[in-house]
Amino acid sequence: MKIFLVPVGIMKKYMKELELEIDETxxxxxxxxxxxxxxxxxTVYFVNGKRTDPDSKLKDGDVVKIVSTFAxx
Amino acid sequence: xxxxxxxxxxxxxxxxxxxxEILPEEYYAGYIGGSGLxxxxxxxxxxxxxxxLSSEAMLIFMNGPFAxxxxxxxxxxxxxxxxxxxxxxxxxxxxxYFAPELRYAGYDGIIIKGKASQPAMLLIEDDKAExxxxxxxxxxxxxxxxxxxxxxxxxxxxxxxxxxAGENLVKYSIILNEGHHAFGRAGFGAVMGSKNLKAIVxxxxxxxxxxxxxxxxxxxxxxxxxxxxxxxASDVMRENGTAANLEGGVVSGDVPIKNYTSNFWEEMGxxxxxxxxxxxxLTKRRACAYCxxxxxxxxxxxxxxxAIPEGPGPEYExxxxxxxxxxxxxxxxxxxxxxxxxxxxxxxxxxxxxIAWAMEAFERGDITEKDTGGIQxxxxxxxxVIEKILPGIAARKxxxxxLLAEGSLAAAVKTGKGTINYTVQCKGLEVPMHDPRGGGHxxxxxxxxxxxxxxxxxxxxxxxxxxxxxxxxxxxxYELEPKTDEHKAETAVIAVALGAIENxxxxxxxxxxxxxMPEWVGLFNSVAGxxxxxxxxxxxxxxxxxxxxxxxxxxxxxxxxxxxxxxMLEPARDGEPEGVVINFEGMKNxxxxxxxxxxVKGMPSRKKLEEYGMSAEAKRAWxxx
Numbered sequence: 058m059k060i061f062l063v064p065v066g067i068m069k070k071y072m073k074e075l076e077l078e079i080d081e082t083x084x085x086x087x088x089x090x091x092x093x094x095x096x097x098x099x100t101v102y103f104v105n106g107k108r109t110d111p112d113s114k115l116k117d118g119d120v121v122k123i124v125s126t127f128a129x130x
Numbered sequence: 131x132x133x134x135x136x137x138x139x140x141x142x143x144x145x146x147x148x149x150x151e152i153l154p155e156e157y158y159a160g161y162i163g164g165s166g167l168x169x170x171x172x173x174x175x176x177x178x179x180x181x182x183l184s185s186e187a188m189l190i191f192m193n194g195p196f197a198x199x200x201x202x203x204x205x206x207x208x209x210x211x212x213x214x215x216x217x218x219x220x221x222x223x224x225x226x227y228f229a230p231e232l233r234y235a236g237y238d239g240i241i242i243k244g245k246a247s248q249p250a251m252l253l254i255e256d257d258k259a260e261x262x263x264x265x266x267x268x269x270x271x272x273x274x275x276x277x278x279x280x281x282x283x284x285x286x287x288x289x290x291x292x293x294x295a296g297e298n299l300v301k302y303s304i305i306l307n308e309g310h311h312a313f314g315r316a317g318f319g320a321v322m323g324s325k326n327l328k329a330i331v332x333x334x335x336x337x338x339x340x341x342x343x344x345x346x347x348x349x350x351x352x353x354x355x356x357x358x359x360x361x362x363a364s365d366v367m368r369e370n371g372t373a374a375n376l377e378g379g380v381v382s383g384d385v386p387i388k389n390y391t392s393n394f395w396e397e398m399g400x401x402x403x404x405x406x407x408x409x410x411x412l413t414k415r416r417a418c419a420y421c422x423x424x425x426x427x428x429x430x431x432x433x434x435x436x437a438i439p440e441g442p443g444p445e446y447e448x449x450x451x452x453x454x455x456x457x458x459x460x461x462x463x464x465x466x467x468x469x470x471x472x473x474x475x476x477x478x479x480x481x482x483x484x485i486a487w488a489m490e491a492f493e494r495g496d497i498t499e500k501d502t503g504g505i506q507x508x509x510x511x512x513x514x515v516i517e518k519i520l521p522g523i524a525a526r527k528x529x530x531x532x533l534l535a536e537g538s539l540a541a542a543v544k545t546g547k548g549t550i551n552y553t554v555q556c557k558g559l560e561v562p563m564h565d566p567r568g569g570g571h572x573x574x575x576x577x578x579x580x581x582x583x584x585x586x587x588x589x590x591x592x593x594x595x596x597x598x599x600x601x602x603x604x605x606x607x608y609e610l611e612p613k614t615d616e617h618k619a620e621t622a623v624i625a626v627a628l629g630a631i632e633n634x635x636x637x638x639x640x641x642x643x644x645x646x647m648p649e650w651v652g653l654f655n656s657v658a659g660x661x662x663x664x665x666x667x668x669x670x671x672x673x674x675x676x677x678x679x680x681x682x683x684x685x686x687x688x689x690x691x692x693x694x695x696x697x698m699l700e701p702a703r704d705g706e707p708e709g710v711v712i713n714f715e716g717m718k719n720x721x722x723x724x725x726x727x728x729x730v731k732g733m734p735s736r737k738k739l740e741e742y743g744m745s746a747e748a749k750r751a752w753x754x755x
Contacts, residue, residue: 066378066403067366098362099597103381108613108706124381126596126612127363128564129372129404129425129446130586130639 203641293475383568
């Protein structure tokens with residue numbers, strides 16, 4: 058199936074926007090490990106605009122935004 | 131004494147006298163330094179019935195034990211006393227270069243009372259301190275005064291300066307170090323102004339410091355400085371500043387928009403992000419003393435309506451407060467408005483919060499052109515903000531300037547018509563630029579129970595909720611889901627102690643989140659020789675929190691003041707947190723139980739205070755009920 062992987066904010070430093078053909082067993086967390094920056098940055102996942110469990114299932118056409126929880130003050 | 135100098139300067143501006151004093155050593159072990167030690171001094175010596183802008187009011191500047199010890203993030207300073215904005219306990223922290231110089235001159239702090247008969251400046255050169263006339267600086271902006279002082283005395287003379295807003299007693303006036311670093315919150319610039327004190331300047335010739343275990347300290351320093359420098363978060367902030375991930379905050383609903391009426395504005399996130407600031411306007415990166423993170427920005431905007439020459443650039447809070455919060459996504463305008471606030475001497479967070487309230491009030495018709503002197507208050511109209519509103523506030527000029535110079539709560543009380551319901555403040559302090567509905571529900575609790583009012587740096591709750599730090603030695607080793615109330619009260623119990631430690635040790639949260647519990651304890655023990663374990667250190671932190679609660683109680687603050695306004699507690703209207711409601715009362719009740727705080731008075735029980743070695747404080751506070 059096809060999904061769209063979109064880095065947000067500082068995640069843009071580590072990856073580009075991607076359109077991917079993936080196996081349906083791949084989760085947001087799996088995507089992070091396979092395609093992006095696998096180290097230290099704590100990230101959260103938003104699928105079609107809503108915060109999603111890292112181990113949830115994806116479906117065809119999903120837009121997955123990867124957001125670091127880093128915040129300034 | 132090890133670590134600290136043990137010495138403070140007492141300034142009486144009524145008498146024109148300056149005396150040095152050795153503080154009792156147990157004050158340091160009990161209350162650490164910074165805002166904790168300042169609270170102890172205020173508790174012992176403060177006049178609780180004095181108006182914060184009266185001659186009797188006490189203004190305290192206090193270092194932490196690590197000031198000047200060449201450790202990243204550890205050379206901040208605290209200012210404290212009764213806040214003119216809120217009327218209760220206030221403290222504010224500042225990085226920059228003042229703290230090390232004060233320590234090298236031989237002092238941990240400065241305690242100021244009285245009012246000079248004419249504009250004055252306090253000049254400290256090692257053991258020589260004097261009050262000198264400063265008429266030539268009065269009425270001038272911080273940038274010009276900072277430059278003039280350095281031209282006159284030398285560039286290594288470290289300055290604290292107030293702007294016209296402080297002179298005019300604007301309730302959220304700042305004190306600015308080196309023209310760049312601010313004691314931003316709670317209005318202590320107005321306290322200086324009320325004392326006719328335009329500036330404090332310090333220069334030291336030596337760096338004599340006595341540590342309990344210098345070798346152990348050096349060992350720790352050699353480990354910690356590279357660790358802080360190389361941390362991924364430090365790298366991110368060095369590259370793109372504290373607004374580096376503003377866009378990520380917009381997606382999660384953390385960044386407030388139009389007076390907290392919205393939690394999502396995609397285009398704004400892309401325009402105001404720190405990377406854009408770097409790309410378009412950054413000319414240099416700067417750091418506070420001895421800090422390897424270097425999150426400070428220097429910017430120049432060469433052309434356009436918001437052109438500004440090279441100089442201090444905005445941080446995240448300023449970009450959001452003078453951007454999204456007031457309906458603007460113009461980064462150049464936020465830079466110019468932030469620069470103007472620095473020069474006039476105004477807190478950008480409270481300014482943004484107060485203007486945002488006024489814009490909503492104008493939109494609703496609760497205030498009209500009759501109340502604003504003909505000025506239209508429209509979302510995103512940055513030209514009016516820069517040309518009319520901010521200068522009007524600083525000068526208390528016209529109906530609008532007079533109204534907004536008091537802060538959002540006082541302005542809403544004066545206006546009536548239920549406008550208080552859409553102020554976004556706690557205990558009178560405007561909420562910083564993290565919306566708990568999107569950022570994390572624990573932050574709502576942390577805002578509410580913070581002694582100085584809504585504050586994101588009173589505790590590390592924001593970082594704890596996002597998983598940026600863990601402390602297994604004291605029981606914080608669990609993952610938190612930001613948008614629930616689960617484990618938030620228990621986490622807040624830890625967070626209030628950690629926050630009190632940070633703000634008493636005068637450590638920057640961006641640096642100290644890389645420090646483990648054993649390293650924290652090692653720092654205190656090698657520098658001050660306390661022989662603490664983690665529990666001892668946490669006990670000192672909780673003691674500081676409790677003491678500030680007692681101070682607030684004597685100012686008349688009780689449990690009902692640990693509250694958020696309806697705007698913060700209504701369901702988010704859009705974005706990722708749309709529809710989510712915070713279980714605020716549930717978290718608060720649980721926190722009160724865990725902290726053994728009286729559900730009506732809002733202060734700790736006698737028994738709990740006695741456990742913390744605060745019998746005398748318990749007796750006084752509970753007797754005055």
